[in-house]
Amino acid sequence: MRIISADSGAALLNERYEAQSIVAVVSVLVESPYRVAQKYVAEPIFSKVANSHELIVHELELCQTLLRETKADVVHLDMSFGGALMEELSPIQLSNVSSKARGYILKILPKLRKIAADIKRVYGIEVLAIGKDSVPVRIAELTAGACAILYAAEKAVREKQCVVLGMPSKCYARRIENGIVVHSLTSAEHDIVGSAADSEGVLAKVTFSELLNPCARGFRALEITPKLGST
Amino acid sequence: MRIISADSGAALLNERYEAQSIVAVVSVLVESPYRVAQKYVAEPIFSKVANSHELIVHELELCQTLLRETKADVVHLDMSFGGALMEELSPIQLSNVSSKARGYILKILPKLRKIAADIKRVYGIEVLAIGKDSVPVRIAELTAGACAILYAAEKAVREKQCVVLGMPSKCYARRIENGIVVHSLTSAEHDIVGSAADSEGVLAKVTFSELLNPCARGFRALEITPKLGST
Amino acid sequence: MRIISADSGAALLNERYEAQSIVAVVSVLVESPYRVAQKYVAEPIFSKVANSHELIVHELELCQTLLRETKADVVHLDMSFGGALMEELSPIQLSNVSSKARGYILKILPKLRKIAADIKRVYGIEVLAIGKDSVPVRIAELTAGACAILYAAEKAVREKQCVVLGMPSKCYARRIENGIVVHSLTSAEHDIVGSAADSEGVLAKVTFSELLNPCARGFRALEITPKLGST
Numbered sequence: 001m002r003i004i005s006a007d008s009g010a011a012l013l014n015e016r017y018e019a020q021s022i023v024a025v026v027s028v029l030v031e032s033p034y035r036v037a038q039k040y041v042a043e044p045i046f047s048k049v050a051n052s053h054e055l056i057v058h059e060l061e062l063c064q065t066l067l068r069e070t071k072a073d074v075v076h077l078d079m080s081f082g083g084a085l086m087e088e089l090s091p092i093q094l095s096n097v098s099s100k101a102r103g104y105i106l107k108i109l110p111k112l113r114k115i116a117a118d119i120k121r122v123y124g125i126e127v128l129a130i131g132k133d134s135v136p137v138r139i140a141e142l143t144a145g146a147c148a149i150l151y152a153a154e155k156a157v158r159e160k161q162c163v164v165l166g167m168p169s170k171c172y173a174r175r176i177e178n179g180i181v182v183h184s185l186t187s188a189e190h191d192i193v194g195s196a197a198d199s200e201g202v203l204a205k206v207t208f209s210e211l212l213n214p215c216a217r218g219f220r221a222l223e224i225t226p227k228l229g230s231t
Numbered sequence: 232m233r234i235i236s237a238d239s240g241a242a243l244l245n246e247r248y249e250a251q252s253i254v255a256v257v258s259v260l261v262e263s264p265y266r267v268a269q270k271y272v273a274e275p276i277f278s279k280v281a282n283s284h285e286l287i288v289h290e291l292e293l294c295q296t297l298l299r300e301t302k303a304d305v306v307h308l309d310m311s312f313g314g315a316l317m318e319e320l321s322p323i324q325l326s327n328v329s330s331k332a333r334g335y336i337l338k339i340l341p342k343l344r345k346i347a348a349d350i351k352r353v354y355g356i357e358v359l360a361i362g363k364d365s366v367p368v369r370i371a372e373l374t375a376g377a378c379a380i381l382y383a384a385e386k387a388v389r390e391k392q393c394v395v396l397g398m399p400s401k402c403y404a405r406r407i408e409n410g411i412v413v414h415s416l417t418s419a420e421h422d423i424v425g426s427a428a429d430s431e432g433v434l435a436k437v438t439f440s441e442l443l444n445p446c447a448r449g450f451r452a453l454e455i456t457p458k459l460g461s462t
Numbered sequence: 463m464r465i466i467s468a469d470s471g472a473a474l475l476n477e478r479y480e481a482q483s484i485v486a487v488v489s490v491l492v493e494s495p496y497r498v499a500q501k502y503v504a505e506p507i508f509s510k511v512a513n514s515h516e517l518i519v520h521e522l523e524l525c526q527t528l529l530r531e532t533k534a535d536v537v538h539l540d541m542s543f544g545g546a547l548m549e550e551l552s553p554i555q556l557s558n559v560s561s562k563a564r565g566y567i568l569k570i571l572p573k574l575r576k577i578a579a580d581i582k583r584v585y586g587i588e589v590l591a592i593g594k595d596s597v598p599v600r601i602a603e604l605t606a607g608a609c610a611i612l613y614a615a616e617k618a619v620r621e622k623q624c625v626v627l628g629m630p631s632k633c634y635a636r637r638i639e640n641g642i643v644v645h646s647l648t649s650a651e652h653d654i655v656g657s658a659a660d661s662e663g664v665l666a667k668v669t670f671s672e673l674l675n676p677c678a679r680g681f682r683a684l685e686i687t688p689k690l691g692s693t
Contacts (some may be wrong), residue, residue: 001246001247001443001445030445032442033440033441033442033443034442034443034444034445083446130446133446133447134445134446134448135444135446135448136443136445137442138448175381186418187417187418188401188402188403188417188451189448189449190416191443205291
């Protein structure tokens with residue numbers, strides 16, 4: 001099965017390790033054995049955490065972008081409704097959701113259903129609200145983490161100051177020859193990774209230091225510091 | 232302590248990675264340090280997933296079978312009621328359970344209480360509804376996974392076609408000289424395994440390929456393909 | 463950030479692997495990258511499990527003890543109320559808590575608020591009810607596990623009999639030259655440890671054997687046996 005999925009993630013942290021803005025949104029194509037993205041599109045967003053519930057619309061739009069250049073059998077969206085068809089998701093199915101979250105979802109539901117219907121019409125495939133049960137959603141999350149490291153490093157170099165990037169849940173980053181690989185640390189996900197190519201060579205201009213977010217168990221952070229003299 | 236436990240598990244998957252039938256049921260004897268089964272009995276069942284709630288009765292019957300040939304101090308059943316005595320479990324204690332699950336349990340509760348009372352009378356030991364808290368239940372689950380690989384391989388060879396076997400939660404399979412070892416990938420269970428002896432030599436007649444179930448995070452699957460010319 | 467935290471933990475088990483008494487309480491100082499305690503104070507307590515809900519008061523007092531000898535920016539308490547300020551925690555915020563737990567908390571809440579107010583007045587720092595979200599609380603738990611091994615070993619030697627010590631959730635103990643290191647086995651915590659120095663040389667007088675608590679998945683136990691002729 002060829003699965004397209006998307007997620008946004010990694011966040012700039014303030015001094016108290018609180019998330020301030022979401023850094024990257026990505027869409028990925030994943031195929032059997034479902035361990036890594038075959039293809040991805042990514043964007044820097046630096047979106048206020050307060051508005052992050054609206055990012056799901058942009059995530060689905062990015063799936064459309066990827067669908068224009070590659071074929072797939074299904075789309076996995078990062079909303080956890082047991083794999084329900086997005087096109088048919090109705091306010092009644094939100095009864096288990098907290099009233100605050102329901103308010104957010106109701107605001108974006110018409111847009112999501114509209115895009116899901118477009119995808120069905122144009123490409124003949126379904127959009128599933130599968131969220132936390134989906135491996136491709138997790139791969140999208142890790143890929144967003146890898147891309148976010150590059151975007152945050154560019155920002156650190158441009159603004160000549162250190163940034164602290166909170167990584168997605170339970171993962172760690174490893175520098176490779178020409179990019180970044182983010183490995184899952186969730187149990188039974190030892191072979192799932194996200195990666196990003198450093199085409200601009202920004203990694204050569206920064207140093208990294210890993211720490212554990214003391215106020216959020218399971219979340220690691222990277223202190224990214226521009227090297228002296230980098231531009 | 233000598234603990235007897237049982238579980239059924241591993242499932243044949245369809246093309247959309249949905250479980251179709253449960254492959255194996257096993258009963259195990261586990262002793263300190265509680266890492267592996269000292270002894271087991273297993274049966275291929277290939278039981279429809281829709282009927283899987285009734286398998287718990289057969290699991291307890293298999294514990295009886297094992298009790299006929301070995302001594303034990305207690306029986307751990309895969310029902311999660313905080314370790315309550317099975318013999319005394321009453322409909323009142325099911326108040327926290329969803330109404331659908333309660334319906335299933337009420338149907339089989341008389342049978343389970345009857346077998347538990349028999350075990351108490353004949354062997355003088357208790358049956359505990361301990362489920363997810365029990366390490367022996369987990370070892371039974373992994374052992375069922377190992378046995379299911381052999382049963383699914385036999386089926387693939389017999390029917391001359393590839394099968395996809397969904398493994399139990401958070402584990403992976405490893406071929407050894409004369410059988411299969413299934414290792415837990417749950418955190419803090421790195422030294423817990425289930426295993427099965429390949430007395431029929433079926434493993435020589437198939438090849439394996441591991442993949443991640445894309446629609447069920449934490450679950451791996453094995454594609455089992457008969458070798459050309461095997462019978 | 464310099465964070466002071468505390469926890470009590472590790473428990474003597476009976477023959478059925480049920481916790482009987484909590485062995486150690488510790489307070490720790492943790493700094494970036496938040497992987498280990500820079501400093502700790504510990505006490506053997508051997509407190510009945512039935513009274514363990516009152517230990518939280520003693521944990522906070524031990525934070526005060528540590529604050530007398532070292533500076534810190536915040537205190538993390540092992541109560542999970544989303545990081546609320548302890549000083550301002552009111553009975554209203556306990557509405558999500560089970561009625562039994564609420565009863566316990568209401569009994570100790572005045573004392574906790576009083577100590578939190580004292581800490582604020584004297585040291586100018588807040589006490590947060592952050593519990594399960596805090597990495598320093600986890601480091602305190604592992605450090606309590608390490609100290610408990612020493613205390614339990616002393617008890618075994620003194621009373622010339624084997625004891626079975628139930629370790630904190632998802633961790634294992636490793637003997638080093640002059641003490642004990644307890645490693646987390648929780649996913650994404652592979653580099654978090656607690657440790658204790660064996661200044662009395664008690665470890666030379668005992669042998670260890672690790673087992674899995676069969677009735678509590680994720681919990682390991684140590685059988686600690688005095689060597690013949692040790693005093």
